Amino acid sequence: MTHFLSNCPRCGYIAEAWSEDGVSVRVRCKMCGYEGRLPHPDLKNGAWRVG
Helix, strand or coil, X not given: CEEEEEECCCCCCEEEEXXXXXXXXXXXXXXXXXXXXXXXXXXXXXXXXXX
16 A cells, blocks of 8 residues: 555645546545545556556
8 A cells, every 4th residue: 555645636735636446536625525536546557558
C-alpha cells in the first residue's frame, strides 16, 4: 500500500491519498470531508506506458 498526498478533486486542498492496488486511489480530504476513489495519477497516460 502506498500513501501520499494529493489534491482534493472537490475543494483543491491537500488531501491524504493511498493506493492498495496501484490502479485506484482512495482520497480523504479533512477540509471539505470529501471521500472517494480516483484513478491512480500515474496511470492517466495509459496503464502500459513505458519509461
